Each structure stands twice: as C-alpha cells, then as structure tokens.
Amino acid sequence: SNINSSVTNYCWQGVISKVILLLKRVMKSRVEGGGQAGPPSGRGHGDLSRLRSSSLEIKEKEIREKGSEILREQLDAAKKELKLKDKECERLSQVRNQLEQELEELTASLFEEAHKMVHEANVKQAAAEKQLKEAQGKIDVLQAEVTALKALVLTSTPSSPNRQLHPQLQSSGTRGAYKHVGGHIRNKSASGAFPSSLGKPEPSSVSVQPVAKEDREMDSVLYAEFLMWKENPSLERSSAFLSRIYREDIGPCLSFTRSELSQLVQSAVENNSLTVEPVAMSALPMVKASAIECGGPKKCALSGMSRLCRHRIKLGDKGSYYYISPSSRARITAVCNFFTYIRYIQQGLVRHDAEQMFWEVMRLRREMTVAKLGFYLTDEG
Numbered sequence: 001s002n003i004n005s006s007v008t009n010y011c012w013q014g015v016i017s018k019v020i021l022l023l024k025r026v027m028k029s030r031v032e033g034g035g036q037a038g039p040p041s042g043r044g045h046g047d048l049s050r051l052r053s054s055s056l057e058i059k060e061k062e063i064r065e066k067g068s069e070i071l072r073e074q075l076d077a078a079k080k081e082l083k084l085k086d087k088e089c090e091r092l093s094q095v096r097n098q099l100e101q102e103l104e105e106l107t108a109s110l111f112e113e114a115h116k117m118v119h120e121a122n123v124k125q126a127a128a129e130k131q132l133k134e135a136q137g138k139i140d141v142l143q144a145e146v147t148a149l150k151a152l153v154l155t156s157t158p159s160s161p162n163r164q165l166h167p168q169l170q171s172s173g174t175r176g177a178y179k180h181v182g183g184h185i186r187n188k189s190a191s192g193a194f195p196s197s198l199g200k201p202e203p204s205s206v207s208v209q210p211v212a213k214e215d216r217e218m219d220s221v222l223y224a225e226f227l228m229w230k231e232n233p234s235l236e237r238s239s240a241f242l243s244r245i246y247r248e249d250i251g252p253c254l255s256f257t258r259s260e261l262s263q264l265v266q267s268a269v270e271n272n273s274l275t276v277e278p279v280a281m282s283a284l285p286m287v288k289a290s291a292i293e294c295g296g297p298k299k300c301a302l303s304g305m306s307r308l309c310r311h312r313i314k315l316g317d318k319g320s321y322y323y324i325s326p327s328s329r330a331r332i333t334a335v336c337n338f339f340t341y342i343r344y345i346q347q348g349l350v351r352h353d354a355e356q357m358f359w360e361v362m363r364l365r366r367e368m369t370v371a372k373l374g375f376y377l378t379d380e381g
C-alpha cells in the first residue's frame with residue numbers, strides 16, 4: 001500500500017507539472033497574438049476582450065479535459081505496473097521462502113551427517129586404540145621372547161654349548177619335557193644328533209671325544225665360503241656355503257627310501273613348519289581325530305623298515321601324521337638344529353665372532369653326518 005501511494009503521488013505531480021507548463025505556453029501565445037493586432041477602437045476592444053476570455057475558457061476547459069485524460073491514462077498505466085510489481089514481489093517472496101526452507105533442510109542434513117561422521121570416527125578411534133593396546137601387548141611378548149632367545153644364544157659357544165638351546169646335550173635323566181626351537185616342535189629327548197660332550201656310546205663301542213677336548217684345524221675353503229655367506233646371510237641355496245652343505249650334509253641326511261615323502265620333509269624343514277611329537281601325544285585333545293596316520297607304531301614311514309616308532313611328524317598344516325623310527329627322527333632333528341642356528345645368524349641374534357660361529361656350524365654339520373651314519377641317542381639307561 002505504501003508503494004502504491006508513493007507511485008500515485010509521483011504520477012500526479014508529473015501530470016500537474018505538465019498541465020501547468022502547457023497552460024503557460026497557451027497564455028503566452030495568446031498574449032503575443034493580441035499585441036500584434038494593433039490598437040482597437042473602444043467598442044471593438046470590449047468585444048475582443050470578451051472573445052478572448054471566452055476563447056481562453058474554452059481552451060482551459062479543453063486543456064483540463066486533455067490533462068484529465070492524460071492523467072487517467074498515466075494512472076491506469078501506473079496501476080498496471082503496480083500490479084506487475086506486486087506479482088513480481090509475490091513471486092520473489094515465494095522463491096525466498098522456498099530457499100529458506102531448502103536452506104533449513106540442508107542445514108539439518110549437514111548437522112545430522114556431521115553427527116554421524118563424529119560417531120563413526122569415535123567408534124573407529126576406540127577400535128584403533130584397542131588394536132594398538134593389543135599390538136603393544138604382542139610386541140612386549142615378542143620382545144621378551146627375543147630377549148630370552150638372545151640370552152640363550154649368547155651363552156652358547158662351540159666349546160661350551162648352552163644345554164637349553166641344544167637339548168641333544170641333556171642327560172637322559174633331564175629329558176622328556178617338550179620344547180619349541182625355531183619353529184620345529186620336538187621332544188628334548190628327540191635331538192637325535194650324536195653327542196658332543198655327554199651321552200653314552202652306542203653298543204658298537206664307537207666313542208666321540210667332547211668338542212672342547214678335540215684337536216681341530218680350520219679348512220680355509222670352507223671358512224672363506226662361510227665368510228662370504230655371512231656378509232649377506234640368507235637361506236637361498238645359491239651361495240657356495242649353503243650349496244655345499246645341501247650337497248654334502250642336508251641332502252644325504254634327509255634322503256630316505258620314500259623319496260617323495262623325503263622331499264616333503266625337507267621342504268617343511270626349510271619352511272620351518274615341521275612338527276615332531278611323541279606318539280603318546282596322540283591321546284591328547286589337541287590331536288585331530290580325522291588326521292591320517294601313515295606308517296605305524298612298528299613301521300617307519302620314511303625308511304619303510306619295521307622299527308618301533310615312538311614319534312611321528314606332521315608337515316605344516318596338513319592333517320597327515322607319519323610315524324618315524326628313532327634313527328629317522330635323529331636325522332631330521334639334526335637338520336632342524338642346523339637350520340635353527342643359521343636362522344639365528346641371519347636374524348642377528350648370534351653375537352659371537354665369525355670363527356666361533358664357523359666352528360658351531362661345523363659341529364652341526366658333524367651331527368648331520370653322524371646321524372646319517374645311523375648313530376643316535378636313546379632315552380634308555
């Protein structure tokens with residue numbers, strides 16, 4: 001309403017100013033026309049005045065009518081324009097209301113999404129903190145295990161090996177407990193390697209002197225190969241050091257009558273996934289009832305010979321168990337002992353000098369050779 005009144009006043013003011021300007025122009029033209037006629041006579045002058053006044057009245061009347069008509073036209077145009085403006089204002093008002101509604105909905109949606117994201121972030125953070133605590137616990141356990149392994153390795157030398165690290169050196173009275181060494185699970189009595197310092201000689205009267213009292217002389221070729229391997233230790237056969245040991249010790253020691261099973265055993269030893277367990281453990285719940293047992297308590301699955309088998313092996317995650325004789329077990333555990341030690345060297349757990357590590361490797365090679373020749377320890381006597 002305020003807009004309409006202001007527009008109407010503005011239009012009327014324009015029309016009135018135009019009418020006044022038009023009247024002034026007409027009066028001026030009439031006065032100029034009367035002055036040009038010359039001085040009239042007395043009577044004629046009166047008639048002329050009356051004619052002029054009547055003419056002026058007629059003109060004023062026409063002017064008023066024309067002014068009124070113009071004013072009405074302008075007023076109608078102003079009203080139409082106002083209607084258009086009202087419609088435009090109404091449309092803009094609707095657009096504004098729609099935008100405000102959409103903005104409110106968008107704001108509410110954004111707040112809801114932000115709340116959801118914060119909730120998810122809190123859940124993820126809680127899960128991450130839980131995983132971090134679990135990982136820290138595992139790290140602490142692993143560090144404790146590494147510290148224990150280092151303590152075992154650091155206290156073991158070729159001349160005075162640690163009896164906990166090398167269970168084959170245990171006396172018969174201290175055997176029987178189970179120990180996990182380097183991923184190969186076996187009984188302490190199962191070391192099977194020929195003793196370096198303790199143990200009874202076999203009935204064949206063969207006797208080996210303790211390592212610490214033996215005379216020895218270093219082979220320069222073997223030592224050079226070991227030093228080259230030690231610069232970049234790995235379990236690959238490409239090095240001259242391991243290639244020789246595979247050819248002279250590991251291969252012959254794990255060469256049994258059943259060649260296919262022998263290859264599987266060697267692969268399991270290399271992958272650190274071989275398990276050796278006494279036959280008595282088969283009664284425990286941890287043994288799968290569906291496991292397929294090959295061989296038997298009186299027949300070795302590797303050699304095929306009839307022997308009393310007190311242990312059996314499992315290759316990785318396979319469900320098959322294979323009975324093995326004491327001699328086969330001694331050969332397998334001798335190779336396992338060798339791989340365990342070179343893995344310690346590869347992982348940097350052995351802090352001895354190169355010569356001490358070399359002689360320990362030579363001792364482990366001798367154990368493989370002796371086991372291949374059929375010598376092994378028993379739990380009896």
